[in-house]
Amino acid sequence: MTRRIDCDVAIIGGGLVGSSSALALRGMGFTVTLLDKGFCGAQASGVNYGGVRRQGRPPEQLSLSQRSHAIWPRLQQLIGIDGEFLRSGHLKLARSAADLASLEQYAADVAPFGLDLELVGHNQLSERFGIGGDVVGGSFCPGDGHANPRLVATAFAAAARRAGAEVLENTKVLGATRLSGGFALEAEGLGVTARIVINSAGAWADSFASVFGEPVPLERTYPSMIVTEPLDPFLGVNIGIEGGGIYARQVTRGNVVVGGERAAPLDDPDYSRPRSDGVLTIMQRASELFGPLRHAQAIRFWSGTEATMPDRNPVIGPSATTPGLFHAFGFSGAGFQIAPGVGEVLAELVRDGETSTPIAPFAITRFSPASQPGDASQAAMTTGSKETSP
Amino acid sequence: MAERAPPLIVGAGPAGIRAAMTLVAAGLRPIVIDEGYACGGQIYRQPLSPDGRDAQARYGSEAAKATRLQRDFAALGAQVDYRPNTLLWNLRDASADSLRDGVSQRILHDGLILATGATDRVLPLPGWTLPGVFTLGGAQIALKAQGCAIGKRVVFAGSGPLLYLVAWQYMKAGVEVAAVLDAAPLSAKLHLLRALPLAPDIVLRGLRMAAELALHGTQVQLGVSGLRIEGEGRVARIVYQTGGRRHAIACDGIGYGLNLRSETQAADLAGCAFRFDPRDRAHLPVRDSSGRSSVAGVYLAGDGARIAGADAAELAGERAALALLEDRGLPHAPARAASLERRLVRIGRLRDALEAAFPFPAHWGADIADDTLLCRCEDISAGDARRAIGHFSLTDVNRLKAVTRIGMGRCQGRMCGAAAAELLAAQTGRDIGAVGRLRAQAPIKPIPLAMSLSVDERQHDPAH
Amino acid sequence: MPLLHRLVRTDSAVIFFTIDGVPCEGRAGDTVLTAVLCHTDRLRHSEFSGEPRAGFCQMGACQDCWVQLASGERLRACTTPLAEGMHIVTTRGRSHG
Numbered sequence: 001m002t003r004r005i006d007c008d009v010a011i012i013g014g015g016l017v018g019s020s021s022a023l024a025l026r027g028m029g030f031t032v033t034l035l036d037k038g039f040c041g042a043q044a045s046g047v048n049y050g051g052v053r054r055q056g057r058p059p060e061q062l063s064l065s066q067r068s069h070a071i072w073p074r075l076q077q078l079i080g081i082d083g084e085f086l087r088s089g090h091l092k093l094a095r096s097a098a099d100l101a102s103l104e105q106y107a108a109d110v111a112p113f114g115l116d117l118e119l120v121g122h123n124q125l126s127e128r129f130g131i132g133g134d135v136v137g138g139s140f141c142p143g144d145g146h147a148n149p150r151l152v153a154t155a156f157a158a159a160a161r162r163a164g165a166e167v168l169e170n171t172k173v174l175g176a177t178r179l180s181g182g183f184a185l186e187a188e189g190l191g192v193t194a195r196i197v198i199n200s201a202g203a204w205a206d207s208f209a210s211v212f213g214e215p216v217p218l219e220r221t222y223p224s225m226i227v228t229e230p231l232d233p234f235l236g237v238n239i240g241i242e243g244g245g246i247y248a249r250q251v252t253r254g255n256v257v258v259g260g261e262r263a264a265p266l267d268d269p270d271y272s273r274p275r276s277d278g279v280l281t282i283m284q285r286a287s288e289l290f291g292p293l294r295h296a297q298a299i300r301f302w303s304g305t306e307a308t309m310p311d312r313n314p315v316i317g318p319s320a321t322t323p324g325l326f327h328a329f330g331f332s333g334a335g336f337q338i339a340p341g342v343g344e345v346l347a348e349l350v351r352d353g354e355t356s357t358p359i360a361p362f363a364i365t366r367f368s369p370a371s372q373p374g375d376a377s378q379a380a381m382t383t384g385s386k387e388t389s390p
Numbered sequence: 391m392a393e394r395a396p397p398l399i400v401g402a403g404p405a406g407i408r409a410a411m412t413l414v415a416a417g418l419r420p421i422v423i424d425e426g427y428a429c430g431g432q433i434y435r436q437p438l439s440p441d442g443r444d445a446q447a448r449y450g451s452e453a454a455k456a457t458r459l460q461r462d463f464a465a466l467g468a469q470v471d472y473r474p475n476t477l478l479w480n481l482r483d484a485s486a487d488s489l490r491d492g493v494s495q496r497i498l499h500d501g502l503i504l505a506t507g508a509t510d511r512v513l514p515l516p517g518w519t520l521p522g523v524f525t526l527g528g529a530q531i532a533l534k535a536q537g538c539a540i541g542k543r544v545v546f547a548g549s550g551p552l553l554y555l556v557a558w559q560y561m562k563a564g565v566e567v568a569a570v571l572d573a574a575p576l577s578a579k580l581h582l583l584r585a586l587p588l589a590p591d592i593v594l595r596g597l598r599m600a601a602e603l604a605l606h607g608t609q610v611q612l613g614v615s616g617l618r619i620e621g622e623g624r625v626a627r628i629v630y631q632t633g634g635r636r637h638a639i640a641c642d643g644i645g646y647g648l649n650l651r652s653e654t655q656a657a658d659l660a661g662c663a664f665r666f667d668p669r670d671r672a673h674l675p676v677r678d679s680s681g682r683s684s685v686a687g688v689y690l691a692g693d694g695a696r697i698a699g700a701d702a703a704e705l706a707g708e709r710a711a712l713a714l715l716e717d718r719g720l721p722h723a724p725a726r727a728a729s730l731e732r733r734l735v736r737i738g739r740l741r742d743a744l745e746a747a748f749p750f751p752a753h754w755g756a757d758i759a760d761d762t763l764l765c766r767c768e769d770i771s772a773g774d775a776r777r778a779i780g781h782f783s784l785t786d787v788n789r790l791k792a793v794t795r796i797g798m799g800r801c802q803g804r805m806c807g808a809a810a811a812e813l814l815a816a817q818t819g820r821d822i823g824a825v826g827r828l829r830a831q832a833p834i835k836p837i838p839l840a841m842s843l844s845v846d847e848r849q850h851d852p853a854h
Numbered sequence: 855m856p857l858l859h860r861l862v863r864t865d866s867a868v869i870f871f872t873i874d875g876v877p878c879e880g881r882a883g884d885t886v887l888t889a890v891l892c893h894t895d896r897l898r899h900s901e902f903s904g905e906p907r908a909g910f911c912q913m914g915a916c917q918d919c920w921v922q923l924a925s926g927e928r929l930r931a932c933t934t935p936l937a938e939g940m941h942i943v944t945t946r947g948r949s950h951g
Contacts, residue, residue, distance in 0.1 A: 039789050046792060080781070150792040158782045229800055229836060229920070229928075230901040253768075254901055264482075267661070274832065276480045276487045280494060280843060287840040295926040297836035299800050301480075425914055425933065432913050438935050439883035441863045509915040519918075521895045521908030522857055528912035528932075536888045537862030563861055623906055624857065624895045643857070653915070766910070766918055769902035800917035805910070836917060838928075 003190050005166060007031040009350060010185050010194035012173050012208055013201035014040030016153045016336065017328045020343025021198055022160035022167070023078070028351050032165040033192050034157065035185070037172035037204070041153025044202055044331075045339065047304035049225060049247060049259040050149045051238055052337045053090045054115055055141035056106070060313065060361040061338065062113040067357050068341030069143065075152065078340075079159040083152035084251065090144030090238045091120070093135045099242040103139040115141050129237055133289045146238045146249045149336055156340075173201075176211055178322055196350050198326045203270075203307040205315075205329035209364065212322040216315060216367050218330055221308040222263035222272035226279055226286075226298045230254030234292040246285050256293065258286045263303030274301040308332040309367075316342060316362035318349065326350065327364050396421050396471065397714055398486055398499035400478050400656055403431020404700045405505035405692025405707030407463045412711035414469045416720050421497060423476040423488055425835075429463045430456065431507050432527060433700045435535045448534045450559060451595060455700070479833035481659040484687075489837050495844035501687050501714045504656050505707055506694030511651035512548075513754045513809045514772070516762045517619030522643050526552045529645030530559065539565045541643020545628050547571035547617055549748045550649035551596060557608065557645075558599040567608045569639050570600075571630050573648070573751040575613035585743035588736065609639070615751070619644060648750055650697045651808065657695070658830035660688045666823035669745055670697055671752060672808065673827035679731050681710030682717075689714055697745075702737040705730045752822070755812025764813070765806040767799020772813060779817050786826040787811050800836050803828040857908055858891040871940040880936045887912065887919050887931035896944055897921050897931055 009025050011018045014036030022034045034040070052072055054065045076082045094100035100119075107117040118140045125131040125138055161167040168190070175186040182195040199208045206218035235250035246260035261278035265271065279301050287293045309315065309330040319325035326349055328342050335342075341357070348355040397413055399406045402424035413420045428436040434449065434456040445453040466472075473490060480487040486497045510525035517523070524532065524540050526548060532538045533556075543566045546557040557570045586593045604610050616631035620638075629638045657675035658664070663684035664673040677683050677690045689710035692703035709730040716722035758764060760773030778784060778794045787810055790796055796810050797803030803810070807828045815822040860881070867882040873890055880889030887909050890897055896906035897919050909919035912932045919931040924941035 039786060042789065042792070154782050154789065154793050161783060226839075228839065273482075273659075276482060276485075276496065276832075279832075280841065283839040283841070293839050295922075295928050296839050297800075297920070297928060298833060298839055299836050300798065300802065301832050427935070435913075437883055438885065439863075439866070441866070441883060443862055509911055509913060519900075519905060519907060519910075521906050523910065525911045525916075528910060531912040532858060532888070533861075536858075536883075536885060538858040538860050538888055538892065540858060542859060565859075565861075624855075624908075766907075766916065769900055800920065801915065805916050805918075835914065836920075836930075 001189070005033050005190070005192045007033045007166065007192065007194050009033070009196040009198060010035065010183065010192050011198040011200055012176070012185070013199070013205065014157050014167065014169065015043055015045035015200060015202050016041065016156055016339035017045070017342050017346070018198065018200035019153070019156035019160050020340045021200060021328070021346040022165040023156060023163055024343045024347035025350060026160060026163040026165050028347055030350065032160070033194065034160060034165050034167045035171045035173055035187065035192070036169050039169050040157030040167060041150070044304045044306045044335065045153035046150045047302055048149050048306070048333075048336050049223065049257060050146050050249065050336065051090070051240070051247065052085060052147050053141070053144045053238060053240070054337065055090050055092055055117060055139065055144055056240060057334065058313065059110055059113070062110060062115070063358050064341050064345065065338050066113060067344065068338045071340040071344070072147070079152070079155040081151060081155050083155060084148035085145060086147065086252065087143060087145040088237050088249070089140055089142045090240060091129055091131070091138050091140045092240045092242055093125070093131065093138040094242045095135055097136060100137045103137070103242055107139055116143060117141050130234060131239070131289070132291065140237070144238060148251070173208075176208060178212070182324065196324050196326070198328065198346055200328045202329055203305040205307060205327065209327060212319055212325055214319060214321055214364055214368065216330070216364065217310050219308045220265070220269065221306045221333060222265060222303045223259055223306060223333060224261045224263040224274040224278045224282065225257060225259045225302050226274070226283060227258070227300050228256045228293065228296045229299050231256060231292055231296055235290065246282060246289065248286060248290070256296070258282055260285070270305060272303040272305055274303050306331070306333050314362050315364045316345065316359045317364065320365045320368070395484070395498045395500040397501035397503065398423070398497060399503045399505060400486075401431065401505035401507055401692070401694065402426060402429040402463065402472070402474070403433060403505060403507050403692060403703060404459060405694070405703040405710075406431070406503070407459050408704045408707035409503045409505060409691060409711040410466060410470050411462060412708045413714065414466055416715050419469060419471060421471040421473065421499065423473045423478055423497070425475070425477055427474050429474070430460055432531065434459055435531060436460065437535050437537070441537045443537070452700070459704070477835055477837070478656055479835065479837050481656060489841065492838065492841055493844050494837075494841040501689070501718065502660060503689045503691060503707070503710050503714060504660065504694055505692045505703070506653040506656050508650040508652050508693035508697060509804060510647040511649050511750070511808055512647060512805060513751070513812070514758055514762050514764050514806065515617045515619055515646070516759060517621070518646065519763055519766055520619055520621050520625050521623065522621070522625030523619055524643070524645055526550070526556050526645045526647030529643070530556045533559055533563060539563065539643070540645060541625070541641060542566060543568050543641050544643040544645065545569045545571060545639055545641045546645040547614070547628065547630070548647045549573040549750065550647060551744055551748060552647060552649070553748070554596055554599045554603070557603055561603055561606050561608065567603060567606070568641050569609040569611060570603060571614040571617065571628070572610070572612045573614060573754070574748050578749050579612070579747050581743050581746035585740050585747065588740040588743065592740070649745070649748060650693060651804075652696060653694050655802070655830035655834045657683065657688070657690060659832060659834070661685050662688060662690070664827060667696060668823065669742065671750060671822055679734070680713040680727065681706055682713050687717065698734075698737055698741050702734055702741070705734050705737070709734065752812050755809040756816030758809060758813060764809055765796045765799060767801050768795040770794050770796050775810060775813055776817060779814060784814065785818050785820065787814055787828055788826055790814055791828060797828045802831065855895055856892050857895040858888060860892055869936050869938050871936060871938070871942060873942050874945050875941075884936040885932055886921060886929065886934045886936050886940065886942065889936040890921070890931065890942060890944070894944070898944055
């Protein structure tokens with residue numbers, strides 16, 4: 001027997017973006033159905049590195065990132081747990097004079113956004129942060145930090161459920177069609193009608209975008225993570241490196257999470273696993289960079305499936321082809337920090353047809369120059385049943 | 391055409407040894423990697439150095455089998471590429487990553503026989519992390535491989551044939567065995583009648599051991615529950631219930647186990663399909679009667695695939711090797727294969743009867759007190775797990791792992807996985823088979839970040 | 855007070871090592887676990903509770919017997935043969951001891 005649900009907003013994908021949207025929309029009084037093909041927060045949102053970082057983002061992301069920045073310290077009130085969020089600061093290291101110059105340039109470029117970046121010289125790196133090895137300097141962002149993605153992603157979905165959202169896990173959306181005045185989504189044994197649909201399906205979002213005539217050049221990428229056994233505290237900050245390569249943080253319990261290199265998809269490309277050569281490289285590099293890791297054991301590797309766009313900016317905003325459809329995906333490996341803010345932005349878009357946070361650079365139309373930007377107001381709606389066009 | 395890479399056998403216990411012999415007899419030179427310093431697996435584990443005891447003293451009734459197996463493997467000599475002290479830490483397309491003496495080496499192989507064996511299955515008890523509490527297998531290894539007793543006055547508790555065997559071995563070694571506390575009620579032992587015609591020697595030997603223990607002054611208690619281990623910084627006593635009454639026995643060492651659990655991490659990383667096995671209450675890799683897994687070129691043998699004991703492991707190792715030979719287009723002795731399969735079916739029936747006679751007290755997992763440590767590695771209590779299940783509306787054991795870290799520590803759920811699943815199933819009213827299985831993640835066991843890399847010793851590509 | 859009691863190899867060659875700086879004698883053929891627990895009743899402390907641990911499975915599965923050497927090196931006591939001159943530290947747990 002097919003179960004039927006009618007709601008204001010159906011959200012495809014229960015990652016951090018989908019579930020924070022669901023929570024925000026419930027706060028506005030919308031009826032919400034959140035669908036995930038597996039478990040909420042089990043994909044990229046829950047298995048990413050856990051960096052809560054503004055530093056290093058392109059300037060066009062920083063307004064959104066600052067909006068999210070204000071949410072992170074409020075997790076306890078918002079989702080019932082702090083998600084092990086630690087405002088540790090984020091230190092980006094430079095291995096060459098050129099890299100240091102690039103950090104300096106970045107600090108100058110983003111000065112208007114108020115990240116309070118502080119450039120740190122070689123000597124200070126070891127004195128203040130205990131960082132040795134082959135680094136010439138770094139840039140410190142004191143307000144950044146890290147958190148436990150497994151907890152945060154899961155807790156947003158649980159909070160949405162407690163707030164009254166219908167959260168349906170192991171419910172793969174098999175079909176999505178536009179009807180007059182709304183959408184029909186089909187899953188096994190389930191039919192959902194909704195006036196609004198949010199496509200927050202992560203690495204699977206491109207197929208839904210295509211259904212509505214908006215193919216996007218989404219590529220799947222697979223980060224590669226290792227974690228050590230618990231160690232004495234030695235790393236008080238979240239570490240990145242200019243030009244990439246390796247990133248590391250130590251959680252309060254003592255485990256050190258180190259990311260870098262890429263994992264490889266399995267036969268089923270929905271799943272991936274770190275490559276042995278990749279983890280060997282990263283483990284070696286980490287043990288050279290951090291003295292206390294010289295004798296440490298790695299106890300677990302993992303990967304996830306992330307959606308990456310060619311310009312490494314996400315797609316956020318209304319569909320250009322389909323009124324009532326909103327996209328939010330393609331965070332290109334850097335979605336964790338901004339996702340809670342994206343949830344608020346999407347809820348505003350649904351309610352008001354607009355948002356106070358600039359998101360124009362993330363329009364889906366940037367990948368199809370021929371098409372015209374959609375009129376977001378067509379899709380806007382308020383609580384209740386009446387369509388609005390303010 | 392490039393020469394084909396050699397087959398790789400993981401594990402040098404009964405299954406791995408017989409597999410290796412079978413491949414060598416067919417003219418192949420398999421690579422055998424094993425974590426042990428000498429062959430034999432855990433069941434026929436050898437001492438690090440001679441300790442003055444002979445096989446009879448060490449292995450008792452199994453001495454002849456142990457000696458034969460170890461001698462047969464030694465006789466293979468350079469016909470196998472044997473690598474002891476070597477950990478398999480990852481598996482990927484036709485190659486395995488191994489670690490030996492701090493050096494990581496990639497091994498290309500063509501054909502993979504996983505004979506990864508078993509470890510003790512346990513459910514948490516109050517006090518189970520106290521010094522002086524070992525698994526039954528651990529208590530046995532202390533005795534047979536290290537020549538040490540785990541206490542001067544010891545208690546063995548739990549379930550499974552190993553319970554009586556280890557207790558008896560300790561008694562024979564001159565250690566005071568205060569009690570054998572068997573979770574199974576007398577009614578379960580009636581299943582031994584079913585096992586009797588299948589293997590009278592094994593059943594009668596077990597009964598004789600129990601009788602000798604009792605004669606020697608060991609309390610043998612059936613149907614115990616409510617086990618609790620107490621002591622300040624180390625074991626001082628064990629508390630249990632029978633017939634609604636509480637008892638306490640002073641002791642300084644405890645061997646505890648609830649039969650065995652298969653080591654399936656390698657099969658998981660190899661991509662094998664898994665299926666819930668109601669008898670073992672665990673998800674096990676799927677295999678056919680020959681030992682072929684769901685992945686072409688990957689074969690499963692011995693307790694690592696499903697608990698069946700050492701005798702079955704020998705047969706299954708040989709059978710899996712014959713399957714590999716067949717798949718490689720080599721002579722593969724079909725009549726012998728059929729005979730092995732018939733004997734495996736027979737042993738399987740015996741094992742079923744033994745499992746029924748020594749049932750797994752699954753409710754001990756469901757009923758763990760909130761303040762009892764569930765996960766030894768990460769110090770997560772049963773109460774922590776229950777709160778998370780409620781708070782996040784969890785129904786899947788991997789999600790429980792994600793939010794509580796249960797199964798995420800150094801042992802990757804080997805010690806707590808069964809309990810986590812039982813607890814989750816009980817709290818959510820689901821069938822134990824419906825809460826999922828903890829997915830294995832590399833590395834199979836902890837490995838140092840700072841490893842040296844060995845150049846690939848084999849240049850040719852594996853055949854596809 | 856030792857946890858393990860040696861029944862054989864009582865006259866095997868002596869191997870000198872230390873536990874928390876205290877000179878000890880093991881025997882040829884000992885694992886680190888055996889050597890330490892024939893002298894004392896703990897190998898390490900839980901990183902989280904600080905409670906003592908002394909191994910469990912003795913077959914390299916439970917990972918509860920990882921000990922540290924004074925050099926910082928870590929090893930699994932039940933699968934590592936004792937070697938002359940090992941300086942084993944049992945008191946150091948993460949943020950304990």
